[in-house]
Amino acid sequence: MLVACGGADGDAAAAGPAQPGGTLRYGLSVAPTCADPAQSGTNQTIYVTRQIVDSLTDQDPKTGEIKPWLAQSWQVAPDASSFTFTLKDGVTFSDGTPVTADSVKKNFDAVKDLGPDGALAKSYLSGYTGTDVIDAHTARVNFSGPNVAFLQASSTPQLGVLSDATVAQPWEQRCQGNAIGSGPFVYTDWQQGRSATLKKRAGYDWGSAVFAHRGDAYLDGIDFTVVPESGVRAGSVSSGQLDATSDALPQDASQIQGAGGQVLTRPNPGIVFFFQPNVTRGVLADQAVRQALIPAIDRKELIDTVLDPTFFAATGPLAHTTPLYKDLSSTVKYDPAKAGKDLDAAGWRTGTDGIREKNGQRLSFAVSFTAVFAGNQAVLELVQQQLKKVGVDLQLQLLSNGDYNARTASGDYDALYYNSTRADPDILRATFATDGRNFNRRGPDPELDQALTGQLASADVNQRGAQVSKAQELIIDRGLSIPTIELSQAIGVASTVQDLKFEASSRLQFYDAWLSGRS
Template sequence: MPSSSRKLWALALPALLLTACSGAEAGDSPTASTGTPVSGGSLTFAVNTDGSCLDPHQSPADVDGLFSRPILDSLVSLSADGTIHPWLATEWSVSADQLTYSFTLRDGVTFSNGEKFDAAAVKANLDHIVAPATKSQLAAGTIATYAGTTVADPTHVQVTFKTPNSAFLPSLASAYLGIEAPSTLTKPPADLCTHIVGTGPFTSTGGYSKGKGIDYARNDAYNWAPGTAKHTGAAYLSQLSIKVVPEDASRYGALTSGQIDAIASVPPVNVAQLKNTPGFTVQAAAAPGGNYNYYPNTAKGVFADANVRKAFREGIDWQTIVSKLYFGQFQPAKGPLSPATVGYDKTIEAAYAYNADEANKLLDAAGWTGRDGEGYRTKNGARLTVRHPFLKAYAREQRDTLADQIQAAAKQIGIFVDNTNPDINAYLADVGAGNYDLADFSWQRSSPDALRTLFGAENAPKGGFGTNLSFTSDPAIDKDFTDALATTDLTKQAELYGDAQHRITDAVAVFPVYVFNYLLGSSTKVRDVQFEPQAFPTFYDAWKRP
């Protein structure tokens, strides 16, 4: 396939702002390896968030994509400049109407259980993703208009869509559309949540254990690395372990005491200290996609009034809160997308400025002119209350402290933010029914099509989990998304996604909070940990210096 064909979606994805700082040896960082890679050894990596389901066909969680990636390969890989590279597929072409994708597959690839990878396996996986029984919370949405897959022969397959989907290739590169062994896909979804089988560079016989993590062993037969990798053949590491250590001090202490080799989410307060500690290094990768945002329920409740939404957006000094809490390690967000995302429109940033005087005027105009004994605004005797179900057990990056500070800031303009702490089942039930005023989550995705996931009308909760938690419903916004999926003209795509960001901003459908930086701390013995464009660390190229 001509190399130009691999840039069908190459929107000139900006570099992920990858940086590395070393305390002991200047320039001696995991991204700038010196010396010859060593085969063997083990690496223990601690994350701050537990997963929910190892099967990325089901789960939308960032950490589940991280857990599944060592096991699952994808048909294509995506580099930081937006170029699509071969992986399990060696060549591909797209029909002029953007409805049919034709792939030539690698021959001789096997799953770790001995099954052969072929065109039938591709069909089985895509069919599994969209099957109602899978209850996919993300993957199915990326191929929402999937029409089916036709197997021509073992190494040739065609994937068709009902409507154009120019975002299919970058979505296909993610772990969420990773390829699993076909025989395992007939198992109950709950079984796949703990154990999956792929063609990847690592296997996991023990599977994922909630609250503990997952252990991997090298797949010695692996010989089909992605085109974005730094080497071919088997992984360097013999063993890899990812542990769940939610408490920041415990995770940081385990790293600095030498109990583990690397950690996710170095506490921002400790980043400068770790950079200056001999023998340790910090890598930072700015995540594209949705920031960590708060989303108002625009369909009902207090935020159905656009003036109240605008007052909440303008009456809280989000930028100062973020800058102080995270010691400058996380950039305050100023739009629905991260600046690291292709198509980010900087011209909307002024709309997210702090203006407490204007916020108070808006609340007065909305009729919230009374005050109760605690200083909160009232109307017709009712307090201005924002219901915010906040899952404290799943909080990371001090989001619980952040929620408290936002609550205190909202009180200054007379709004009571009720940060409840429901269990996960109650939370999902309330979200599905729209029984909330405010929701919060982050959404790391390498494509600007993340906007459609977050604000497309079809993705609003309908009795179950949805990703459009603001209940945004604007035909003009949806048309932007549809038209963007129908074109590969990069200039046109930028115009469409830019227009969508302006309309989302005008609708006050999001309260941007912070741009997530993946802060990975490690011993300087750890080399060549790489990052996917979604800012997930990968370990195929990683090795350890003796």
């Protein structure tokens, strides 16, 4: 799953044993949205917030196995309706207070009160009824019914355990750099929209079983700055002004490599980048239109023209690295002739300007998106050209994060374009269920709803797999997802950066990273 130009492990070995010291300078492609891990939604935000918070468990990025972190062990009820965690001794938050079972309870109880950026955390605790504090080191997390995805959810930064003082703050205040965790780094400065500064925490000795070493982090600190232009980010790495950068696009790779650096890549599991249509308005209320858009998109051309082979064409609503993914490439494939025939059959006729019409209505819709991934604009501009060939007028609406969130909350959109990362197929329920995000704004669909909720109750992996497969098929059949590409993380690093690693959801973990040969 890890692809590196030059091989990170080999370079680290050549550099010798890991050495402590130095501050890693990192260029983010967009500003982090919130300093609170529980309210972290974007990759760029999670790169920062993951470093200050520990989770009950961790997920091995190679095997997907759940490993100990704050919890040294756990027991799962036979029906997966409760999970009992035994915490490690001697763990403290960076304010000196102990991490206890009561801390776990307070964190999970507070999730329901988070603002709009807490949607992922809320989805991970679907059916949560409370946490029983058995003793200072034992917490039993309870659900109203089976929740087989919760153990994996307990490894995410959104369900990381924060101090009592942090949890007691209003959710807006938690975003301003005041979050206190038990992680290997702590905040020393937070400039909203501009930068974040972290330093390592002395005495950290309870790292995840996935980590390669024990004790304090090697780096003295991490300076995150926002550098929106990809060429500037790449140039800063090659010139030594930055040590690493997000979204190293294909056109940037040669510059980074020419200076002795490399590009580390890893595919993201979870929901692919896709159009999520609002089925309650405009031309996308017509299921035939939604279905016709799927074969109208040439995903291979998107990869070949805008991206590179480290990215993958989407073959369904889930990325191929997601557990229980189903390959739907026989349906999600480029076939413009089929798209045209389907639109003809639905009564959409080509107008004088090449755009189809029906009953005086043009086959036109707008897609709202953000620059959360640096390649979004170029990808969508090419999709715009592809759809025009079959008579569809796609309008692009690039929004700020704030405007995008406001629009999704109000329902004032034709379609959204985004992805969502999680190394568990329950991300389907969080995205498409009527009691999840449901940006489709659809009504009840008993067959689909049963598949989405039924997989959460299936402790047997084969039974769960059948439900997840059915859900993927129905989502495509209903035209609730028009997939484009699978996101890959592409991190440009200088030759001095060693052992910078991806965790299971393809976000960065800086704990094992170190710097060599930098004056």
